[in-house]
Amino acid sequence: MGNTKIAIVDDEVHIRALLEQTLEDLEGEPEILLASNGAEGLALIERERPRIVFLDVMMPLMNGYDVCTAVRQNPDLTGITIVMLTAKGQESDRVRGMETGAHHFVTKPFDPDEILALAHRILQTP
Amino acid sequence: MSKTARYLKAPWARQQLELLLPLLPAGAAATLWYDNKQLAATGADGADLYEGAPAVHRFPLVLESRELGQVLLRLPPGTDPATASAWGDFLVHSLQGVLEAQHARYSIAQETLESYREMALLQRAVGELNQSLKPASVAASLLKEFADRKDNINFGAVFLRDTEDGHYSVIGSFGHQAEDVCAALQASHLFAVMTGHPHGDIINDLAAGEIAALRSLMWIPLSVHGEHLGLLVLAADRLEGFAAADMKRAQTLVSVAASALRNAQLYAAEKVMFQAFVRVISTAIDAKSPYTAGHCRRVPEIALMLADKAHQAEHGPFANFTLDEDERNALEIAAMLHDCGKVVTPEWVVDKSTKLDSIGNRLDLIAMRFEVLYRDALIERYRATAAGQADAETAYQQCLRQLEADYALLKKCNSGGEFVSPEHVERIQNIAKAHWCNTQGETFPLLEASEVYNLCVQRGTLNPEERKIIEDHAIHTIRMLSQIPFPRALRNVPEYAGGHHERIDGRGYPYGLTRDQLSIPARIIAIADIFEALTAPDRPYRKGGTLSWAIDIMHRMKQEGHIDGELFDLFLAEGVYHTYTEKHLPAEQIDQVDLSRYLDPAPH
Numbered sequence: 001m002g003n004t005k006i007a008i009v010d011d012e013v014h015i016r017a018l019l020e021q022t023l024e025d026l027e028g029e030p031e032i033l034l035a036s037n038g039a040e041g042l043a044l045i046e047r048e049r050p051r052i053v054f055l056d057v058m059m060p061l062m063n064g065y066d067v068c069t070a071v072r073q074n075p076d077l078t079g080i081t082i083v084m085l086t087a088k089g090q091e092s093d094r095v096r097g098m099e100t101g102a103h104h105f106v107t108k109p110f111d112p113d114e115i116l117a118l119a120h121r122i123l124q125t126p
Numbered sequence: 127m128s129k130t131a132r133y134l135k136a137p138w139a140r141q142q143l144e145l146l147l148p149l150l151p152a153g154a155a156a157t158l159w160y161d162n163k164q165l166a167a168t169g170a171d172g173a174d175l176y177e178g179a180p181a182v183h184r185f186p187l188v189l190e191s192r193e194l195g196q197v198l199l200r201l202p203p204g205t206d207p208a209t210a211s212a213w214g215d216f217l218v219h220s221l222q223g224v225l226e227a228q229h230a231r232y233s234i235a236q237e238t239l240e241s242y243r244e245m246a247l248l249q250r251a252v253g254e255l256n257q258s259l260k261p262a263s264v265a266a267s268l269l270k271e272f273a274d275r276k277d278n279i280n281f282g283a284v285f286l287r288d289t290e291d292g293h294y295s296v297i298g299s300f301g302h303q304a305e306d307v308c309a310a311l312q313a314s315h316l317f318a319v320m321t322g323h324p325h326g327d328i329i330n331d332l333a334a335g336e337i338a339a340l341r342s343l344m345w346i347p348l349s350v351h352g353e354h355l356g357l358l359v360l361a362a363d364r365l366e367g368f369a370a371a372d373m374k375r376a377q378t379l380v381s382v383a384a385s386a387l388r389n390a391q392l393y394a395a396e397k398v399m400f401q402a403f404v405r406v407i408s409t410a411i412d413a414k415s416p417y418t419a420g421h422c423r424r425v426p427e428i429a430l431m432l433a434d435k436a437h438q439a440e441h442g443p444f445a446n447f448t449l450d451e452d453e454r455n456a457l458e459i460a461a462m463l464h465d466c467g468k469v470v471t472p473e474w475v476v477d478k479s480t481k482l483d484s485i486g487n488r489l490d491l492i493a494m495r496f497e498v499l500y501r502d503a504l505i506e507r508y509r510a511t512a513a514g515q516a517d518a519e520t521a522y523q524q525c526l527r528q529l530e531a532d533y534a535l536l537k538k539c540n541s542g543g544e545f546v547s548p549e550h551v552e553r554i555q556n557i558a559k560a561h562w563c564n565t566q567g568e569t570f571p572l573l574e575a576s577e578v579y580n581l582c583v584q585r586g587t588l589n590p591e592e593r594k595i596i597e598d599h600a601i602h603t604i605r606m607l608s609q610i611p612f613p614r615a616l617r618n619v620p621e622y623a624g625g626h627h628e629r630i631d632g633r634g635y636p637y638g639l640t641r642d643q644l645s646i647p648a649r650i651i652a653i654a655d656i657f658e659a660l661t662a663p664d665r666p667y668r669k670g671g672t673l674s675w676a677i678d679i680m681h682r683m684k685q686e687g688h689i690d691g692e693l694f695d696l697f698l699a700e701g702v703y704h705t706y707t708e709k710h711l712p713a714e715q716i717d718q719v720d721l722s723r724y725l726d727p728a729p730h
């Protein structure tokens with residue numbers, strides 16, 4: 001199995017905890033990394049090069065779009081799938097998210113089974 | 127990996143031991159075992175410590191009276207045992223604090239995740255279940271939620287309770303030999319318990335063979351505001367059977383399904399009522415005149431037969447034509463109501479069987495006037511004979527013959543059965559010049575202007591004004607139907623119904639629409655309308671036409687651009703005319719139709 005690291009970048013501690021706990025159910029027990037703001041998240045991504053990043057849109061220091069743009073502009077960072085976490089009712093965020101290079105979108109509050117299925121699918125694709 | 131295994135993480139544990147080590151006397155070592163694994167070790171040979179070795183103290187890690195791990199601590203020889211246990215207790219206390227906090231966090235998070243799951247489930251289920259307006263599809267959506275999951279639910283069924291007789295019927299099921307299992311369920315004594323139970327329950331210890339091969343059973347009533355609509359039954363093939371969590375999850379779905387089911391039932395009831403209204407109206411139109419009896423009942427039948435053939439066609443002009451259930455329903459309603467505008471048409475026009483037929487037949491009046499002339503002629507004969515005129519008898523006979531011939535002509539023209547030629551018109555106008563007088567000596571025309579006008583109608587019995595009144599029924603149909611707020615599925619009914627007197631060449635009424643402006647269902651109803659009218663067997667004073675005669679007339683109508691040629695060809699080629707006539711016409715009307723005269727041989 002290749003890279004199975006998963007990063008969770010969200011300023012809300014309960015979202016981090018819930019996502020972490022959800023993803024711990026994945027088979028193979030991937031390593032889960034946490035960051036609580038955009039800047040910290042970008043540093044984490046650059047250092048750890050995770051396979052998947054769950055990225056909140058609204059965050060202090062650096063928002064999700066900017067993190068996403070920075071990741072996409074860094075030629076060293078390849079093979080990272082970005083899943084954006086958007087708030088319910090802000091579906092217009094998706095257009096912007098897609099423009100900055102996010103692959104998937106999950107609306108908060110998320111469905112744990114949907115998150116699991118999505119992460120599983122991403123880890124299966126090389 | 128157990129849930130509790132995640133409570134302590136190796137890097138954190140390692141750091142904790144590293145932080146402790148400088149506080150311990152030189153030569154000390156410690157190791158932490160957790161979840162049957164050595165999570166961290168510190169100090170000289172720390173990793174090799176084992177219980178029972180010299181100078182090694184053991185401290186268990188306990189969470190909710192369950193031992194999850196241990197700390198092994200080795201202190202230099204000569205260390206006071208009390209000091210050793212103080213260090214150990216300190217370390218274990220801090221680790222247990224972390225364990226308890228983690229345990230609390232995981233439990234709270236687990237609870238939250240469950241709520242998230244339920245919310246997501248509801249969100250999806252509400253959308254899917256409420257989309258459906260049929261009890262069977264509500265049941266299918268509900269069962270899909272269980273059938274699709276990989277949690278060993280291997281049988282499911284939804285039973286619907288009949289509101290009239292309380293009988294239960296299966297409206298959806300899944301699983302191996304589901305039908306047999308459903309039958310076994312309904313036959314079991316348990317079924318009465320299940321239907322009488324207000325909240326549903328779980329039975330995990332069914333005796334083998336009690337109900338088919340079921341082992342664990344869960345049932346939940348489908349009810350809305352205390353009204354019992356039906357029952358969801360699930361069976362699982364798993365060792366531990368159903369748990370309270372399965373029940374809770376199912377109840378969430380069932381609550382949504384029950385209201386969707388209720389809606390579907392209400393919708394169906396409305397639909398039935400609406401159809402009953404439509405039937406009442408169409409029966410009323412049929413009953414209005416003996417000349418059209420059964421018309422509104424038979425036209426929908428022909429129209430649906432033809433529409434179904436067009437729907438089924440895989441080749442030819444209707445290969446791409448489809449008719450879904452809603453559209454089919456709209457077509458049927460439109461065909462039933464196509465002549466509803468006739469409720470405002472005066473009966474005396476609809477039933478006008480002769481030209482002088484308005485309220486009472488005016489020909490009788492004319493006959494009376496002729497009677498006066500006959501008597502005048504008779505009196506004249508007596509007078510002339512008395513006066514000794516030689517030609518009295520001859521003149522009388524001549525006058526009589528003339529009057530008889532005139533009256534015969536009027537009577538013939540009045541029937542509307544034949545074309546009125548210009549010579550006839552001239553003769554009628556001449557007859558109209560004659561007068562009769564009463565005993566006071568007042569004179570009156572033999573025929574009134576309106577009578578001449580009606581008698582000179584060249585074809586049929588209706589004068590142009592009356593024809594207009596009849597034709598107006600089409601626009602009245604459109605006006606009446608346009609006032610009904612049809613639901614989306616039926617919004618085309620006015621168009622389908624209102625176009626049945628249009629011609630594809632644009633010379634029909636009321637709007638003179640052409641083929642492209644008429645929908646296929648409208649063109650279908652036009653054909654059904656004509657075919658029914660031509661073959662209707664039960665008209666007063668007229669026998670139903672033979673089948674071949676009707677087809678021949680319609681073929682001419684196709685050539686003249688009156689009816690849709692492609693639909694008419696389909697009508698012939700698919701034998702719609704045949705199926706219909708076999709079912710509805712008396713044998714004497716059914717004769718051989720030579721299709722080769724009307725249809726091109728199929729191209730190869």
Ligand SMILES: [Fe+2]
Nearest residue numbers: 464465626627
């Ligand atoms: Fe009509």
Ligand SMILES: [Fe+2]
Nearest residue numbers: 421464465655
């Ligand atoms: Fe009609």
